[in-house]
Amino acid sequence: MGAAWDGRGFVGLIQALNEAMQAAKAELNGLDSALGDGDHGESLAAAFADAAEKAASLSEPSPAAVLQATSQSLLNRMGGASGALYGTLFLRMSLAVKDRPDVALEDWQAALSAGLAGVQARGKASPGDKTMVDALAPAVVAFASATDLGGAFAAAAGAAQDGAAATAAMVAKFGRAKFAGDRAIGHVDAGARSVAILFVTLHEFWEGQYGEG
Amino acid sequence: MSVRKHKLVNQRENILRDMLEGFASAYPGIVRLTDDGLIVRAQPKASGKVGLVIGNGSGHEPAMIGFVGEGLFDVNIPGAIFTAPGPERILAGIKAADRGAGVLLCVSHHAGDLMNAEMALELCQAEGIEDVDMVVLYDDISSAPKGSEPERRGTAGLFFVWKMLGAFAETGTSLAECKALAEHIRDSTRTLAVALTSCASPITGEVMFDMPEGEMEIGMGVHGEVGMGRHAITSAEATIDLMLPSLLDDLPFRVGDEVFVLLNNSGSMTLMELYILHRTVAQRLSESDIRLAGSWIGAYATTQEMAGFALSLCRADERLKGLWAAPANGAFLKGVV
Numbered sequence: 001m002g003a004a005w006d007g008r009g010f011v012g013l014i015q016a017l018n019e020a021m022q023a024a025k026a027e028l029n030g031l032d033s034a035l036g037d038g039d040h041g042e043s044l045a046a047a048f049a050d051a052a053e054k055a056a057s058l059s060e061p062s063p064a065a066v067l068q069a070t071s072q073s074l075l076n077r078m079g080g081a082s083g084a085l086y087g088t089l090f091l092r093m094s095l096a097v098k099d100r101p102d103v104a105l106e107d108w109q110a111a112l113s114a115g116l117a118g119v120q121a122r123g124k125a126s127p128g129d130k131t132m133v134d135a136l137a138p139a140v141v142a143f144a145s146a147t148d149l150g151g152a153f154a155a156a157a158g159a160a161q162d163g164a165a166a167t168a169a170m171v172a173k174f175g176r177a178k179f180a181g182d183r184a185i186g187h188v189d190a191g192a193r194s195v196a197i198l199f200v201t202l203h204e205f206w207e208g209q210y211g212e213g
Numbered sequence: 214m215s216v217r218k219h220k221l222v223n224q225r226e227n228i229l230r231d232m233l234e235g236f237a238s239a240y241p242g243i244v245r246l247t248d249d250g251l252i253v254r255a256q257p258k259a260s261g262k263v264g265l266v267i268g269n270g271s272g273h274e275p276a277m278i279g280f281v282g283e284g285l286f287d288v289n290i291p292g293a294i295f296t297a298p299g300p301e302r303i304l305a306g307i308k309a310a311d312r313g314a315g316v317l318l319c320v321s322h323h324a325g326d327l328m329n330a331e332m333a334l335e336l337c338q339a340e341g342i343e344d345v346d347m348v349v350l351y352d353d354i355s356s357a358p359k360g361s362e363p364e365r366r367g368t369a370g371l372f373f374v375w376k377m378l379g380a381f382a383e384t385g386t387s388l389a390e391c392k393a394l395a396e397h398i399r400d401s402t403r404t405l406a407v408a409l410t411s412c413a414s415p416i417t418g419e420v421m422f423d424m425p426e427g428e429m430e431i432g433m434g435v436h437g438e439v440g441m442g443r444h445a446i447t448s449a450e451a452t453i454d455l456m457l458p459s460l461l462d463d464l465p466f467r468v469g470d471e472v473f474v475l476l477n478n479s480g481s482m483t484l485m486e487l488y489i490l491h492r493t494v495a496q497r498l499s500e501s502d503i504r505l506a507g508s509w510i511g512a513y514a515t516t517q518e519m520a521g522f523a524l525s526l527c528r529a530d531e532r533l534k535g536l537w538a539a540p541a542n543g544a545f546l547k548g549v550v
Contacts, residue, residue, distance in 0.1 A: 029417060033414075033417060033419060037294075037414055037416070037417075037421060037437075038416065038417040038419060039293075039294070039295070039296070039414070039416045039417065042416060042417075043293070043296065072301070075299040075300055075301065075329075075332070076300070076301045077299070078296075078299070079270075079293055079296040079297055079298050079299045079302075079325070079329065080270070080292070080293075080295075080296035080297050080325035080329075081297070081323075081324040081325035081328055082325070083297075083299055083325070083329070084297075084299070084300070084325060084328035084329050085328070087299070087300075087332075088332075122328055122331070122332075123324070123328065174324060176324075176436055176438050178438075179356065179438035179440070180438075
C-alpha cells in the first residue's frame with residue numbers, strides 16, 4: 001500500500017514538517033549563529049507553522065495546492081535568502097505535480113529534481129559551496145536511484161544527513177558565511193542541516209503513514 | 214568585550230510592527246504605514262514620475278524607513294530583522310510606488326535581497342507589469358576584490374544613491390535614465406568600514422559575532438560579516454591611514470577629483486569621534502589634491518549598537534552636485550547641509 005500520496009497525505013506531511021521544525025528551532029538557531037544571524041530555526045519554524053495552518057484550511061487539498069501554499073508561506077513569512085530558496089523548492093515541486101490527484105515514485109522523483117534545479121538556478125550554488133544544496137543534491141540523487149517509495153525516502157534521508165554533516169569541512173561560497181572565510185570550517189551549514197531534517201521527517205512520516213514495518 | 218544584550222522592546226515577535234507603528238506616529242507629515250506593512254510617502258509623488266522603491270532587512274535604522282519622503286524613496290518594504298522581505302511584499306511595494314512612469318526597484322546587494330527582488334520581478338512579468346526594472350547596488354571594497362565589483366555587498370555608501378537618485382527622479386526623468394544614474398553613482402562610490410565592538414541580535418538576544426577586547430575589524434559588513442582582517446585598536450588618525458589609501462586606490466580617485474564624503478556611524482560611535490576622524494579624512498584628501506565637495510556625518514545605516522563606522526567616498530561631478538543640493542524631506546535626511 002501507499003504507492004502514491006494524495007493531497008491529504010501532503011497535508012499530513014506539512015503538519016509533520018511543522019512539528020519537526022518547531023522541535024529543531026534551537027538547534028538550527030545555534031548553527032546559524034555561528035556564521036549567520038542566528039534566526040534560521042526561528043524563521044523556518046514560523047513559516048512552517050503558517051504553512052501547516054494554510055494546508056489544513058484548503059478545501060480541496062491536491063498535492064500541488066498543498067505544495068504551492070507551503071511555498072507561499074516560505075517565501076513570504078520566512079523572507080531572506082532561505083525563504084527564497086525554500087520557497088522555490090516547494091514552488092517547483094508544486095509545478096511538477098500540477099493536476100496530479102496523487103504522487104507516486106516517478107512524480108516524486110521528477111518533483112524533487114525540479115525543486116533542486118530551481119534552488120540551484122535561484123541561488124547559483126553548487127555542491128561543495130556549504131549551502132542547503134549540499135544536503136539537497138545528494139538526497140535527490142539517492143531518491144532518484146531507488147525503485148520504491150519507502151526505499152527512496154530512506155535513501156534520501158541518509159544522503160541528506162551525510163551531506164549536511166559534510167558541510168562542516170567546507171569553506172562557504174555564498175551568503176553571510178562566505179565572509180567568514182576559513183573561520184567557517186568546523187561549522188555545519190544551518191540550511192543544509194534543515195534540509196536534512198526535512199528529508200528525515202519525510203522518511204519518518206512515510207514510515208508512520210504508509211510503511212509496512 | 215561587553216555588549217548590551219537587553220533591548221527595551223515589547224514582545225520579540227512584535228519588534229518590527231512596534232517599530233514601524235512608532236516611526237509612523239512620529240512623522241505623520243512625511244510617511245504613512247500601510248495595512249500591509251509598507252512605509253510610503255504621506256503625500257505621493259506627482260503622477261508621471263518614476264517611482265523608487267527598496268526592500269531591506271530591518272535592524273539598520275534609520276535605513277531604510279528614514280529615507281522615504283520627498284526627494285527620496287516613494288516606498289520602503291521593511292523586512293524582518295536582518296531578513297529581506299519576500300517577493301509578494303516587494304510586488305506590493307512596487308505597485309504602491311507606481312505613479313504611471315515606471316518603477317525602479319533598488320537592491321542593496323545581499324543574497325536574500327537579490328533573490329527576492331528577482332522573484333518579485335518574475336511576479337511582475339506574470340502579472341503583465343512591464344515598466345519595472347531593478348538596479349543592484351554595491352559599494353563595500355572589502356567584500357570582493359577589484360575586478361569583481363558586482364560581487365560586493367551593499368553598505369552605508371549607497372546613501373549617495375538614495376539622496377541623488379531620489380532628487381533625480383523628482384525631475385521627471387525616465388526609468389532608463391534613473392537606472393543609469395543609480396549605476397553611475399554606484400560606480401563612483403567606494404566604502405570601507407571598521408568595527409570596534411560586536412552587537413546583540415534583537416531576535417536571539419545573543420552577541421552577533423565575536424570581537425576581542427582591544428581589536429578592531431577592518432571591512433566589517435553591516436551584519437557583522439568578516440572583513441579584511443583584525444588590527445589592534447589605534448588612534449583615529451592611524452585608523453583613517455589604514456583605510457583611506459585602499460579606498461582611494463580602488464576606484465581610483467585621482468588628483469583633481471572632487472568627492473563627497475560620508476562618515477557613517479554604525480551604532481554607538483560618538484559624534485566627537487566621527488568629527489575627529491573627519492579631520493584626518495579632510496587633511497589626507499587635501500594632501501592628495503582631492504577636493505571635498507561636501508560631507509555627511511551621522512548614523513544613516515546602523516547595525517544595532519555596534520561601535521564602528523563606515524567611510525564612503527563618491528566622486529562628484531556637476532550633475533551630482535546639483536542633485537546633492539536638491540531638496541529632500543525624509544525623516545532622517547533633510548535638504549542639503
